[in-house]
Amino acid sequence: MTMEMKDSGSVVLTAYHSHSPARIPGMEQSFVQDIPSSHSPTSRKSFHRCRRINRMLSNESAPPPAFSRSNSQASMDSTSMDDFWCEVESIKESSEDGSEEATLLEFKPADEGELEAEWLQDVGLSTLISGAEEEDGQALLSTLTRTQAAAVQKRYNTYTQTLRKKNKHTVRDVRDIFGTNDSSPTFETVPVSPVPSNGIQLPGQKPVWKSVSSNSCLDCGLDKGNPSITEELSYEVSFSESIMVLPKTQEWPKPQRFKKEDSALPKFIVRKSRFGLTEVGDLSPEDMKKIRYLSLIELTAFYDALGVELKRNRAERVRGRENGLFGVPLTVLLENDQKKFPGIKVPLIFQKLLLKLEETGLETEGILRVPGSASRVKNLHQELEAKFYEDTFDWDQVRNNDAAGLLKMFIRELPSPLFTVEYLPAFITLVEKISKIKLQLQALHLLIMLLPEANRDTAKAFLQFLKKVVANEGKNKMNLWNVSMIVAPNLFIYKGKRANQQEMQAAATTAHIVRLLIRYQDILWTVPSFLISQVRKMNEAAMNNSKRQLMFDKGVRKLLRRKTMERERPERPEGAVTFPPYLQSDIPEGVIRVYAPLHSKVSMAIQLNSQTKAKDILARFHCENSHGSSQNVKSQIQSLHEIGGNIGQHSLDPDAYMLDVYRANPQAEWVIKPKAS
Numbered sequence: 001m002t003m004e005m006k007d008s009g010s011v012v013l014t015a016y017h018s019h020s021p022a023r024i025p026g027m028e029q030s031f032v033q034d035i036p037s038s039h040s041p042t043s044r045k046s047f048h049r050c051r052r053i054n055r056m057l058s059n060e061s062a063p064p065p066a067f068s069r070s071n072s073q074a075s076m077d078s079t080s081m082d083d084f085w086c087e088v089e090s091i092k093e094s095s096e097d098g099s100e101e102a103t104l105l106e107f108k109p110a111d112e113g114e115l116e117a118e119w120l121q122d123v124g125l126s127t128l129i130s131g132a133e134e135e136d137g138q139a140l141l142s143t144l145t146r147t148q149a150a151a152v153q154k155r156y157n158t159y160t161q162t163l164r165k166k167n168k169h170t171v172r173d174v175r176d177i178f179g180t181n182d183s184s185p186t187f188e189t190v191p192v193s194p195v196p197s198n199g200i201q202l203p204g205q206k207p208v209w210k211s212v213s214s215n216s217c218l219d220c221g222l223d224k225g226n227p228s229i230t231e232e233l234s235y236e237v238s239f240s241e242s243i244m245v246l247p248k249t250q251e252w253p254k255p256q257r258f259k260k261e262d263s264a265l266p267k268f269i270v271r272k273s274r275f276g277l278t279e280v281g282d283l284s285p286e287d288m289k290k291i292r293y294l295s296l297i298e299l300t301a302f303y304d305a306l307g308v309e310l311k312r313n314r315a316e317r318v319r320g321r322e323n324g325l326f327g328v329p330l331t332v333l334l335e336n337d338q339k340k341f342p343g344i345k346v347p348l349i350f351q352k353l354l355l356k357l358e359e360t361g362l363e364t365e366g367i368l369r370v371p372g373s374a375s376r377v378k379n380l381h382q383e384l385e386a387k388f389y390e391d392t393f394d395w396d397q398v399r400n401n402d403a404a405g406l407l408k409m410f411i412r413e414l415p416s417p418l419f420t421v422e423y424l425p426a427f428i429t430l431v432e433k434i435s436k437i438k439l440q441l442q443a444l445h446l447l448i449m450l451l452p453e454a455n456r457d458t459a460k461a462f463l464q465f466l467k468k469v470v471a472n473e474g475k476n477k478m479n480l481w482n483v484s485m486i487v488a489p490n491l492f493i494y495k496g497k498r499a500n501q502q503e504m505q506a507a508a509t510t511a512h513i514v515r516l517l518i519r520y521q522d523i524l525w526t527v528p529s530f531l532i533s534q535v536r537k538m539n540e541a542a543m544n545n546s547k548r549q550l551m552f553d554k555g556v557r558k559l560l561r562r563k564t565m566e567r568e569r570p571e572r573p574e575g576a577v578t579f580p581p582y583l584q585s586d587i588p589e590g591v592i593r594v595y596a597p598l599h600s601k602v603s604m605a606i607q608l609n610s611q612t613k614a615k616d617i618l619a620r621f622h623c624e625n626s627h628g629s630s631q632n633v634k635s636q637i638q639s640l641h642e643i644g645g646n647i648g649q650h651s652l653d654p655d656a657y658m659l660d661v662y663r664a665n666p667q668a669e670w671v672i673k674p675k676a677s
Helices: 041-057 082-096 114-122 135-141 146-166 174-178 285-306 330-338 348-360 374-387 400-412 424-432 437-450 453-471 480-491 507-519 529-552 554-566 614-624 631-635 658-664
Strands: 011-013 217-220 230-233 267-271 493-495 591-595 603-607 638-644 647-651 669-674
Touching: 082 374, 082 480, 082 507, 114 146, 114 285, 135 285, 135 529, 146 285, 230 437, 285 424, 285 437, 285 529, 285 647, 330 348, 330 453, 348 400, 348 453, 374 400, 400 480, 424 437, 424 507, 437 507, 453 480, 453 507, 480 493, 480 507, 529 647, 603 614, 614 638, 614 658, 614 669
Parallel strands: 230 267, 591 669
Antiparallel strands: 011 493, 217 267, 591 603, 638 647, 638 669
């Protein structure tokens, strides 16, 4: 992969933001490790360049930046960032030798009001700009919490005020949208129920949890026996609503330095509600699109509640290559791969590189950190481009460090960063402006929900691999902080702008973000239940709007009457699976009919009680079909799906209490089928 540096120095840390951080304490120390004499001349060259970077950052003659120290300014206590800077130098050298292609991202300045207009479009409220009365926008607005509505109102106010200044056209009054008497909203947030304060220590507050068994939780953090603090997370109430209002005289906690020890990170436990937990792949694409709308609104409301500006980049779209492997957009790669392997979610080349490293490289000392041969990596790159899709590439010839180099090259050479250009500043801000790790994690969680599907699935596969690398620390000598320092410049670097001293000093910030991504990834891929509840309400509102439209459509009503008179309603065949449960009047309350079209026994009526779980229904079908189903069906991971009603499709947690799910969506169908991988 290439990133041409040349004179322009066009490799940049995405820590770019309007408020430049101070010099990081500890960066005046030497950042360069002793490099073994066995390293190649290229590595010795990196050694001297790392020293030059160190001198540049510690140059006392450089004018100090004017800034206000942020709450959680990135700093390390006695922690060297050697690996980070040497990785930056390695990236620069790979661009200089021509092994990576330079694709510059041009940034377009936004006119006044354009950012707000783009924000309204990104959250699915383009109707507020066009003035059209569309049902989707109305349904979304009807589900918003008070803090979310305030965030929308604030952006819409800014947008309309800008238009009035420009005298472009008449815009809708905000009072017509939100039904308020005053177009000036109040942005102070208060909790809607006695929920945890999300890291802000306030007295007299106790968490409220649904009653679940003690082992029904997602345990994400450090190994058992570690002396770190254990905290609980709740998904029942929106993050922005659960932030307490702080007195104006009260100041935020003073910034804490980053500590590289794993024990510095708290252990988080997510208690399962009676609906269980839902992962991003458990919902239909249509519902995940609504999750992204709501996540951006919630993220904005969350930052507003904390008094933090949600920064966005506005980059021109850059078209990457339309064929090949490296430098090709993820969506294009997937389109090409899905022609041969329908349903694939992660590009084949990326999967193959991960598989190669998982099979042979997890125990390699210094994996990811120790660079491969630049010439070998360049040759392998060219050979992969020519032979990969012909299935003639010899993977046995690839050394582990070279495979790691190719993996990092693939990530760097994406035309748009894995975590997207638009919201990279928000990733940086969540660490620089938010001091509590619990709050950082909640912001990070919403940012992950915002990712496009291809980026999210690829990032998930990558982070799962990194977790395995850390798990083999005893043999590969790569702990969580080591891996984070190496990966950070590969994820948080983009091409098209000159790096300056202040931007480079965000090294510890980006490494900390990667550390959070790796450590808490099981939490980050879980969809908060309050967002799912809002999607249900949004779907119900859309259905109600459709019903009202149907009722007032005289032409449709006449057509239905005529059709009813012309023919009799056909009787439902015995054992038919085409009619949803809400049309089956013979099924009493609390009884569901479950379909399993791939099994020999295709349907079964199940009486629900307060203790019936999804896994109990799966076990019953497995027992009934233990001899009749095909071996292929038995080998697949089966899941109970909730389909229709107020949800598109939802693969249920085995621990979900079915009576609660049924009452939340009585019009759903219940189908057992393989879970999407």
